[in-house]
Amino acid sequence: MAVMRALLYLRLMMVRNVLIAFLRRMRQPRYLFGLAMALAYFWLVFFKRPNQLPPMQAENSDSFELTAAFFLSVVAMGIWLLPGDKPSLRFSEAEVSFLFPAPLKRSQLIHYKLVTGMLSGLLGALFFTLLSARFTSGSGQSLRLAGGWWFLLNIISLHDTGAAFTLVRLGTGKAVVWLRRGGVAALMLLFVILVGYLIVHQQTQTLHKLLAPARFLVQPFFASGLAYVRSMAFLLLLFAVHYWWVLRMETPFEEASMALASKRAEVLAKMRAGKSVRIAGKARPRREPFVLRPRMPVELVLLWKNLMLLPPYLNRRVFVASALVIGFGMRWLRHEGGYAGQAAAGTFGMIALILMGYMLLFAPQVVRNDVRSDLAQGDLMKAWPLPGWRIVLGSLLAPVLVMSALAWLFLLTAATGIQAEGKLTPWLTLELKASLAACAAIAMPVLSALLLIGPNAIALYFPAWSQTGMSSQRGFDAMGLRLLLMAGQLILLLVTLLPPILLAMLVFYLSQWFASQTVGMVLATVAGLLVLLLEILYAIHLLGERFEQLDIGAELRQ
Amino acid sequence: MIAVDGFSKYYGNFAAVRELDFRVKAGEVLGLVGPNGAGKTTTLRCISGIIPATAGNLQIAGINIADDPVAAKRQLAFFADEPRLFDHLTVQQHLNFSARIYQVEEYEERAQQLLEQMELVDKRDQLPAELSRGMKQKLVIACGLLHSPSVLFFDEPLTGLDPLGIRRMKQTIKRLASEKGAAIILSSHLLGLLEEVCTHVLIMKKGEKVALGPLNEVVQQYSNGDSGVSLEEVFLRATGGSED
Numbered sequence: 001m002a003v004m005r006a007l008l009y010l011r012l013m014m015v016r017n018v019l020i021a022f023l024r025r026m027r028q029p030r031y032l033f034g035l036a037m038a039l040a041y042f043w044l045v046f047f048k049r050p051n052q053l054p055p056m057q058a059e060n061s062d063s064f065e066l067t068a069a070f071f072l073s074v075v076a077m078g079i080w081l082l083p084g085d086k087p088s089l090r091f092s093e094a095e096v097s098f099l100f101p102a103p104l105k106r107s108q109l110i111h112y113k114l115v116t117g118m119l120s121g122l123l124g125a126l127f128f129t130l131l132s133a134r135f136t137s138g139s140g141q142s143l144r145l146a147g148g149w150w151f152l153l154n155i156i157s158l159h160d161t162g163a164a165f166t167l168v169r170l171g172t173g174k175a176v177v178w179l180r181r182g183g184v185a186a187l188m189l190l191f192v193i194l195v196g197y198l199i200v201h202q203q204t205q206t207l208h209k210l211l212a213p214a215r216f217l218v219q220p221f222f223a224s225g226l227a228y229v230r231s232m233a234f235l236l237l238l239f240a241v242h243y244w245w246v247l248r249m250e251t252p253f254e255e256a257s258m259a260l261a262s263k264r265a266e267v268l269a270k271m272r273a274g275k276s277v278r279i280a281g282k283a284r285p286r287r288e289p290f291v292l293r294p295r296m297p298v299e300l301v302l303l304w305k306n307l308m309l310l311p312p313y314l315n316r317r318v319f320v321a322s323a324l325v326i327g328f329g330m331r332w333l334r335h336e337g338g339y340a341g342q343a344a345a346g347t348f349g350m351i352a353l354i355l356m357g358y359m360l361l362f363a364p365q366v367v368r369n370d371v372r373s374d375l376a377q378g379d380l381m382k383a384w385p386l387p388g389w390r391i392v393l394g395s396l397l398a399p400v401l402v403m404s405a406l407a408w409l410f411l412l413t414a415a416t417g418i419q420a421e422g423k424l425t426p427w428l429t430l431e432l433k434a435s436l437a438a439c440a441a442i443a444m445p446v447l448s449a450l451l452l453i454g455p456n457a458i459a460l461y462f463p464a465w466s467q468t469g470m471s472s473q474r475g476f477d478a479m480g481l482r483l484l485l486m487a488g489q490l491i492l493l494l495v496t497l498l499p500p501i502l503l504a505m506l507v508f509y510l511s512q513w514f515a516s517q518t519v520g521m522v523l524a525t526v527a528g529l530l531v532l533l534l535e536i537l538y539a540i541h542l543l544g545e546r547f548e549q550l551d552i553g554a555e556l557r558q
Numbered sequence: 559m560i561a562v563d564g565f566s567k568y569y570g571n572f573a574a575v576r577e578l579d580f581r582v583k584a585g586e587v588l589g590l591v592g593p594n595g596a597g598k599t600t601t602l603r604c605i606s607g608i609i610p611a612t613a614g615n616l617q618i619a620g621i622n623i624a625d626d627p628v629a630a631k632r633q634l635a636f637f638a639d640e641p642r643l644f645d646h647l648t649v650q651q652h653l654n655f656s657a658r659i660y661q662v663e664e665y666e667e668r669a670q671q672l673l674e675q676m677e678l679v680d681k682r683d684q685l686p687a688e689l690s691r692g693m694k695q696k697l698v699i700a701c702g703l704l705h706s707p708s709v710l711f712f713d714e715p716l717t718g719l720d721p722l723g724i725r726r727m728k729q730t731i732k733r734l735a736s737e738k739g740a741a742i743i744l745s746s747h748l749l750g751l752l753e754e755v756c757t758h759v760l761i762m763k764k765g766e767k768v769a770l771g772p773l774n775e776v777v778q779q780y781s782n783g784d785s786g787v788s789l790e791e792v793f794l795r796a797t798g799g800s801e802d
């Protein structure tokens with residue numbers, strides 16, 4: 001009992017200190033404001049219901065229950081399919097360091113882990129309750145759902161641990177593991193086929209019987225009154241049986257848990273450092289994107305360095321191969337695929353344009369091997385005999401190249417897919433299509449640079465707010481701040497785009513007096529891009545000055 | 559204090575440690591040396607009950623660690639190469655937690671002494687993120703010494719310490735052995751440290767014992783008649799200086 005009190009002390013103190021740190025942070029208005037933003041966002045997403053939903057029809061409820069039961073059955077079978085030969089419980093490195101050499105029984109360690117897992121399960125239950133409450137109605141629904149979710153998530157988690165422990169006792173030889181996996185996979189396939197057969201042949205009674213075990217688990221979400229109490233009692237019993245099952249297993253878990261803790265710590269450290277987390281695969285030397293020469297401009301040297309840090313699949317060969325596949329594939333569809341092929345090519349083209357829009361919007365948040373990741377080596381880079389603007393420019397080149405390459409592939413798909421003077425686009429002449437595509441292709445690197453300026457400016461001007469290479473702010477309030485920063489970034493983008501767009505429109509209008517529409521478009525694009533380029537160069541100059549003055553350590557301590 | 563007989567640890571078919579036998583008596587400091595992958599850390603982890611041994615009889619203060627791990631662990635402290643602390647516990651709370659987990663009665667005075675010894679008194683309300691690596695190491699040691707263990711295991715104890723920290727650590731290890739009569743096993747690549755603090759040495763290679771005995775006897779064994787041979791030279795002669 002004294003030991004369990006000690007473990008309880010550990011948890012209570014940790015929660016208390018986290019709360020104290022959170023409240024301390026709230027003394028700063030920016031974090032308080034961030035919290036308000038995040039709360040408003042959650043309220044809009046989870047609580048603001050457009051209208052009270054009508055009660056669910058009985059047949060709909062039955063379909064939902066059967067669907068949920070089907071997926072739950074697949075998950076349960078998957079639990080027996082996946083485990084390898086090393087079962088583990090999730091301990092942190094600190095827990096391994098303090099608890100494993102301590103005078104604790106193995107059962108006490110398991111108790112501790114299971115109980116803390118259940119407490120963490122409360123958060124999961126809360127999240128799923130908020131999510132699922134949007135689709136239900138009636139008083140007391142949230143509490144009913146929360147209870148169901150908590151039991152369901154914990155039973156799945158206990159089943160997962162129990163299965164892993166049991167399977168190790170059954171044998172860990174390669175042959176045994178693959179035999180078991182083969183057997184379970186075959187069973188899963190048979191189950192899916194059987195369910196499909198019963199649905200097609202409308203044998204509802206048999207389907208109900210087949211899915212009966214899983215239906216019991218999901219019943220709290222669909223039942224009410226006495227039926228709800230009965231289903232919760234069943235879950236409680238099942239939960240107790242699972243707990244007893246896991247506790248009774250005398251399976252060694254220490255080594256796998258230590259390895260897992262170490263791996264998780266490594267992943268966490270990488271995430272906190274803003275580096276990419278690649279779980280699988282062994283690190284191998286990368287092929288150089290281009291040969292470094294002694295007298296190469298430093299911007300290209302930084303480009304080389306950041307290209308080397310990209311995932312291996314983002315390389316020149318993949319780009320060329322993709323372009324060839326798209327080019328020849330679209331040509332084949334248009335010329336050999338008949339009417340259906342032409343329609344498909346047109347659809348692909350339109351989808352590519354939409355995807356390009358999304359890519360331009362979100363890639364600056366994902367492709368981060370620029371100033372944001374370089375800030376981790378900020379002190380080293382500041383020691384280089386270079387002006388700040390050259391370092392910023394060099395750091396931006398790699399993500400600009402990646403975004404441009406992706407955009408060019410999307411543009412190629414659109415240009416080859418969308419038919420000139422087609423039924424839906426009679427105004428799109430071949431000449432206009434070609435000039436539009438060429439102008440967009442020329443504009444992409446400049447546009448990508450502009451889109452990347454915002455996140456990099458935030459990293460340099462507000463490093464404590466932004467997720468830089470050195471650290472990241474976590475928590476509800478920090479999430480609100482990021483939402484705020486994204487909105488600010490969008491406004492900044494619109495303001496920056498306004499002058500070049502206005503100039504381009506003016507040039508296009510004036511050029512109509514002396515040139516064709518196509519020539520006018522090219523002239524307008526060039527004029528707009530020149531203004532945009534000037535804006536970007538000025539922004540890089542400002543960011544360079546900021547980089548030179550930045551004391552990253554002092555900023556992150558704030 | 560520490561008795562190891564026929565200890566082996568296998569991972570599948572791979573033998574991390576094979577048929578190891580040795581004793582460490584009260585007041586002795588055994589230096590565990592060997593190339594990378596020799597099985598030093600595995601040995602320390604198994605003897606301290608962190609992971610189970612595949613075979614062998616491992617005793618701590620006369621208690622078999624496999625039969626009664628709880629009683630055996632009450633007698634020992636294990637210090638890993640990296641100080642791993644709870645992000646959200648303060649220095650004082652780490653000590654409070656350790657006292658509770660080892661059920662140390664009226665620990666406050668002892669905790670205060672340790673904080674003073676480790677120069678952590680003014681850091682007692684700080685979180686690990688606010689401590690330097692050396693201070694974190696000191697905190698881990700303070701937590702480990704709180705229950706006055708009679709058997710101690712150190713895995714690379716000097717990693718990341720400043721010169722003063724290194725001197726203090728060496729003094730602590732020597733004092734624990736000589737004044738408190740603790741049995742200590744110390745694994746390190748820093749052979750100079752071992753020469754200074756160890757009474758005995760165990761040289762391992764590929765999971766097997768290469769040499770074992772009092773430091774001067776092992777040095778003598780590999781001196782080939784030369785005088786003033788260092789432990790570094792002994793290590794190189796005994797292991798060939800490589801992992802293979």
